[in-house]
Amino acid sequence: MRVSVLIPSYRRSADLVRCLAALALQSRAADEVLVVVRGEDAETVSVTRDWQDRLPLHVVEVAAPGQVQALNAGLARCSGDVVAITDDDAAPHSEWLAKIVVHFEADPKVGGVGGRDWVHENGGVLSGEARRVGCFSWFGRVVGNHHLGVGAPREVDFLKGANLSFRMAAIGPVGFDVRLRGSGAQVHNDMAASLAVKCAGWKIIYDPSVAVDHFPAPRFDEDERNKFDVSAAANRNYNFRLAVGDNLPWWRRSAVHLWLRVVGVKADPGLLRVWMMLLKNDRIGLSRHRSVQNFLAEKS
Numbered sequence: 001m002r003v004s005v006l007i008p009s010y011r012r013s014a015d016l017v018r019c020l021a022a023l024a025l026q027s028r029a030a031d032e033v034l035v036v037v038r039g040e041d042a043e044t045v046s047v048t049r050d051w052q053d054r055l056p057l058h059v060v061e062v063a064a065p066g067q068v069q070a071l072n073a074g075l076a077r078c079s080g081d082v083v084a085i086t087d088d089d090a091a092p093h094s095e096w097l098a099k100i101v102v103h104f105e106a107d108p109k110v111g112g113v114g115g116r117d118w119v120h121e122n123g124g125v126l127s128g129e130a131r132r133v134g135c136f137s138w139f140g141r142v143v144g145n146h147h148l149g150v151g152a153p154r155e156v157d158f159l160k161g162a163n164l165s166f167r168m169a170a171i172g173p174v175g176f177d178v179r180l181r182g183s184g185a186q187v188h189n190d191m192a193a194s195l196a197v198k199c200a201g202w203k204i205i206y207d208p209s210v211a212v213d214h215f216p217a218p219r220f221d222e223d224e225r226n227k228f229d230v231s232a233a234a235n236r237n238y239n240f241r242l243a244v245g246d247n248l249p250w251w252r253r254s255a256v257h258l259w260l261r262v263v264g265v266k267a268d269p270g271l272l273r274v275w276m277m278l279l280k281n282d283r284i285g286l287s288r289h290r291s292v293q294n295f296l297a298e299k300s
Helices: 013-024 042-051 067-077 096-106 189-199 230-247 250-262 271-279 283-299
Strands: 003-008 032-038 057-062 082-086 090-092 110-114 117-121 163-167 203-206 212-214
Touching: 003 013, 003 067, 003 096, 013 032, 013 042, 013 090, 032 042, 032 067, 042 057, 057 067, 067 082, 067 189, 082 096, 096 110, 096 163, 110 189, 163 189, 189 203, 189 230, 230 250, 230 283, 250 271, 271 283
Parallel strands: 003 032, 003 082, 032 057, 110 203, 117 212
Antiparallel strands: 082 163, 090 212, 110 163
């Protein structure tokens, strides 16, 4: 079984060096490593040149901005039976590829495998444990928790972009959805791809021991971390609804949309959350909600 590793990278040269160093220490070496770069990002291109003698590394240039475009460009060049995807600000543990391959070789119905990303921030590592990971509750609430998962491997609905892999036979026909909005991260592209693969009849497996260290780095688009931006919030909401609307069974899709309409989440509040904002006179929350709704209305 040939394994390709795919890394989209943009203006994070130091992070990319750490990622490539971790890949060089894999107990099961990658058959090829594809780093997707933009031609104008000279620093990242320079890093890839430095590592071509130490890894079976290939550079894929992409002109269009956005993670979806980068991922699809990389997929088009992959020669492996499996493509393992990670972020440039992540560092896979030494058994990462070996443990991924075990799942794909054990069951031909497995289409996707992912695991825990140990998040490093503020000088420490986020701790905690979660048994429920990457799923939708029966009434529609989304449960992520990929960075806290413990326990045995299990089937889930979706995986996280910092640590996911697909059988090429599963991801090849669907790819990453070019309809997703955003000029950079295009949030929820990982969820959309996972759901599309699962909708096609494949199993999606989450195994906490398939691990990477994750050092969340700055984003160079409207979707900056820990900062509100109207267009970024609207894009996140649109992308989530698109992923759910296309790839869940009708009854689960209906439950999620009902949950979003009635309760919602902080970034996409439903009627009850809006009512609570009114009661608390949460002017900032109400202003953000109105701004997002207006932006979505203008884009539709």
